[in-house]
Each structure stands twice: as structure tokens, then as C-alpha cells.
Amino acid sequence: MKIGIRLTAILFSVFIATAVCAADKPQVPQLDVGKGGQCVEDPKLMRKIHMNLLKHQRDETMHKGIRGQKYSLADCVECHASNKTNSVLGSNEAFCQGCHTYAAVKLDCFECHTSKRKVTAEASK
């Protein structure tokens, strides 16, 4: 009886260990982060609440004319547009599209906003 309980306990712990191992290596999309660099907030936080930050600031900009603040979609694109395609869309490696496809969340921003990094006059020469 005791052996039976022990065996169950061992099996159970092995099961949990494998589950934890699996959780350690989730299948995350491999993203092209573009220029990358230091984000405006901790990336873990950004993954969760970037949409809230953007939505809050868009109203401030649209209705109150407050510009040049920390959370701006243009700045997202500026840092994270692919260095190859100059866009955050276009493939499942692209920064915005890749993750949104993975999470199955519709991405409406770029129906109006440009998904391409602003090409400066100097860079285009």
C-alpha cells in the first residue's frame, strides 16, 4: 500500500516536472525586432498592456493635441519595423503581425496608420 502511494507520488512529480519543462520552452513566434533597443517600458509589461497605453495616448493626441509623448504607434514602428522590409507587417516574422497571428488577435491599427518606418529625406538619397 505504502509502495503504491510512493509510486504514485513519484509518477506525479515526474509529470509535473515535464509539464514545467514544457512551460519553460513555449512555442513563441520568432520575431524580427527591427532596430530594437531599449523599449519605453519593460517588454513583459509591453506584451500585456501596449494596447492600453496606445489607446490612452491616442485620445490625448487626437482631442487635446498632446504630441511627442512616450507611447506612440509611430515610435513602435520606428523601432520595430523590419530592417529588410521597413515594415511591422508582411510576414509571420514581422514584429506586429507575427505576434498578433500567434495570439489570433485582429490588428486594426494599420488599416489607417502606416506600417512602414518613416524614411527620412537623407536616408532615401
Next chain:
Amino acid sequence: MNEVNLDTKPNLDRRDFLTKSSIGLAGLAIAPGMMLFDLAHGRAQDEAVSNKVRWGMLIDNTKCESGCNDCVTACNTENGLSGGTKPTDSQWIRKVQLKDTLTGHVSSLPMMCQHCEHPPCVDVCPTQASFKRADGIVLVDKHICIGCRYCVMACPYQARSFVHEVLTDQKTEVPRGKGTVESCTLCVHRIDKGGTTACAEACSKAGHEAILFGDLNDPESAISKRIRSVASIQVRADLGLNTGVRYEGI
């Protein structure tokens, strides 16, 4: 040895003092310039717009050249419009020909959103997407526009356009998209950075100087002085909308 020390020390101090104070003075001298650079039309970038200013334009019809289309082209380039003139194309500004049937005198003028104080487009909008900013600029919040086009019907100046098809390659500062209504934004993205409108800039560049942009609430601004000294009219003044865009010489 002691004597040498005593001699050099005050010299070093004086040198230090001069160096530090000159840096300080340089800082003071730069500071006002920096402030001017940071403030757009007297407003910090993180400060909300207020009704202390009211942006407007005065269009001098006598200076507006008949064949010239520079303001329209500049607007299209600035805002990423196609430049087409089909009924389904967006036109934020267009040249209108006026003909006096009695005298045969033909004149032309640019017509765009008049940025009314009491905008009919705002009155009819069911989602409050069409709104007037505190500084008098009438805009469409495309995040909440449902594309019903009531505002297109309500506008007496036919200034609004509806985007019928999917767009690509919009400008970073000017988001535009299918299913929403749009119109002249008085180049709000430029104004917020302290600039003027693209049409006014193009008109000056062409040497006509027919479009004068400025703050109607500031009695010292060029536009206020001008409308005080010269007779100017609002198009369809009978509607009592108090437009922000005024015309002289028509």
C-alpha cells in the same frame, strides 16, 4: 615653496571661477532659445490645446491666381491624397471658379473645411467622431467614425470626403483609412509643432501670398490685424457658423 603655493592658488581659483561662470552664462544665453524651440505656438508639447487660440485662415481672392493649383498639390502631397477628382476620391481642398454673370468677371478661390465655430458636421455626428478641438480645428476621430456620412451631407461647403477603398502608404502623421470620413485638418500635425498649413506655405512659395494663416484670437497676429483693416467675408455667412476661414475680395 609656501610663497609659490600662495601665489598660484588664487590664480587657479580665478581661472576656475571664470570658466564656471562663463559656462553658466552660456547656459543662460542658450536657455531662452531652447524654450522657443520647445514651445509650439506658445504651447508646450505635453500641454493640451486651449481655446485661448483660434486658428484660422484669410484667403485673399485678388491675389489668388486663376490657373494656379499649388495649394491643392501641396495639400495632396502633405496628406498623402491621390490627387484624383472623381466623386470617390478624397479632396481636402479644391479650386472653385466663380463667374459674375452680369459682368463676366471670373475669379477662382480655394475651398476647404471652413473650421466653423458652430460646425454642422459636429451637430449631426451620431458617435461624436466629428469634433471641434479647443483651438477651433474641426477634425474627425477616425477611431470612432462609423462612416455613416451624415457629416458629408450636413456640411454646407461640401468639404468632407469618404474613403471608399483600402488605402496603403499613408503618411506617418496623417492616418487615413477605408470606411471613415475625412477633411482638411488645417494641417494639425504641423500646427502642433509650431508650423503653418501646407497650402499657405505653397502659396507663399509660389509668390502669391494669398493664404494667410494665424491665430484669430490674438489681436496682434497678422491675420487679426488684416481682418480688422480690410473687409473680409465668410462664405455663407447667413448660416451663422462663424467660419475660421475667411475670404477677401469676393
